[in-house]
Amino acid sequence: MSPPIHSRRAFLRGVGVSMALPWLESVPSWADDVPDxxxxxxxxxxxxxxxxxxGFHSREWWARGGGEAMELGGVLRPLEDLREKLVFVRGLYNEEALKGNIHSSQTGNLLSGAPLASGGEIRSGTSLDQVVARHSAGQTKVPSLVLGCEKSNPSVHKNYSMLYSSHISWSSPTTPTPLELYPALAFDRLFRDEPRAGERSVLDSVLADARDLRGSIAASDRLKLDEYLDSVREVESRIDRAGRRGELQGWRPNLEEPDVPRPADGIPQDIGEHMRLMADILVLAFRTDTTRVCSLKLNNDHSSLRFPNLGVDYMIHHLLSHTDSDDWLKVNRFFLDQVAYLARRLDAVREGDRTLLDNSVILFCSSMLTGNHDATQLPVILLGGGGGKLPGGRVLDYRDAPNRKMCSLYLSMLDLFGIHLPGFGDSAERLPGFSG
Structure with missing residues (x-):
């Protein structure tokens, strides 16, 4: 059944589409609840x-200065060529994460600031990425892509479920968002199902609604409706032809089909290859507008990964994090290499006057500052311009500020996506100076 028509300025609706119609005399005037x-x-x-x-090396996670002159600590050295698109955020923390003082209790609410249930029970909070995904629901084929490079751990550690350590994305307080570890299956989810909403003509998306409306209006309005729909079809055809000639009018994805082959089945043996494949899939998802929200968990908290590719194969990641050794710094840089790889790939894609990185926000963080479980301040960096709303080349230091809540950062970030909430998690105020 067609949705109710709220005013003479009627709207046709389809999947991810609301299209305004011209004034129709025979459409009754209802309440003034007109969609925005x-x-x-x-x-x-x-x-x-x-x-x-x-976390990271205790002496090498830092940044100071700004713009081209910004200096980066040893961990962040792989991002030096991206300094002018980087925001280093210092001093923020999640108060609830301090209560358990163990890996799982510091990770399960990283993107929500919510209280965590203990005793093996599962209860956290809806995460930042899923709030953004819900806002854009229906506009892309995949609401959000949730990727990982290490399997979930279902055990319990010191009275907290290790699922908290294995998931940063939560669709609801009791539901960690399903995690995809296999590059080939992540690729298939993007490209082997129904066509994306953006691949369908606007008119094709609303034809059912148009047929219902046409049967309920006067003959004079039917003529007006047909003329209007014909004009929309003609504009669509012109845009399509212009796109084929490289003369895009308005925005549309610059890539319609994957430009890389489907990854091989299974999980790559090389952890570096695994992470790069997942980063490539993220870039493809954004370029084709298959999704606009993606999380990539490079490893778990309390991780068991080893790094033979770096010549560091004698100790698992978790134990290595307690050493502050040269090898720990080497592993830290390896993770930042993956962040830099993703950012450079996004920055290489032009979208009008900006790049795909300029039109994105990358949030990179960990559940503790250092391997000794220090969560009194969290390591946070942002890359990208947020659609021109987030200036880069800055250090934001909130260590002595009255508001040090991570959820204040999330409220500020949500504004970049047109999501203006009165509060999120444990915060009802934005970070001063965030948007420049």
Missing amino acids: VVASAGPPTRLAVLFSGN
Whole structure:
């Protein structure tokens, strides 16, 4: 059944589409509950959240200065060429994460700030990425892509479920968002199902609604409706022809089909290859507008990964994090290499006057500052311009500020996506100076 028509300025609706119609005399005037339809002429803003567990080298996670002159500590050295698109955030923390003082209790609410249930029970909070995904629901084929490079751990450790250590994305307080570990299956989810909403004509998306409306209006209005729909079809055809000639009018994805082959089945033996494949799939998802929200968990908190590719195969990640050794710094840089790889791939894609990185926000963080479980402040960096709303080349230091809540950062970030909430998690205020 067609949705009710709320005013003479009627709307046709389909999957991810609301299209305003001209004034129709025979459409009755209902209440003034008219939907707020905004057609975006520019590219959307995308969100990528990257995570690595167990924190970083205690003396090498730092940044100072700004712009081209920004200096980066040893961990962040792989991002030197991206300094002007980087925001280093210092001093924020999640108060609830301090209660358990163990890996799982510091990770399960990283993106929500919610209280965690203990005793093996599962209860956290809906995460930042899923709030953004719900806001863009229906506009892309996949609401969000949730990727990982280490399997979930279902055990219990010191009275907290290790599922908290294995998932940063939560669809609801009791539901960690399903995690995809296999590059080939992640690729299939993007490209082997129904066509994306963006691949369908706007008119094709609303034809059922148009047929219902046509049967309920006067003959004079039917003529007006037909003329209007014909004009929309003609504009669509012109845009399509212009796109084939490289003369895009308005925004549309610059890639319609994958430009890389499907990854091999299974999980790559090389952890570096695994992470790069997942980063490539994230870039493909954003370029084709198959999704606008993606999280990539490079490893678990309390991780068991080893790094033979780095010549560091004598100790698992979790134990290595307690050493502050040269090998620990080497592993830290390896994770930042993956962040830099993703950012450079996004920055190489032009979208009008900006790049795909400029039209995105990458949040990279961990559940603790150092491997000794220090969560009194969290390591946080942002890359990308947030659609022109997030200036880079800055250090934001909140260590002495009255508001040090991570959820204040999330409220500020949500504004970049047009999501203006009165509060999120344990915060009802934005971070001062965040948007420049």
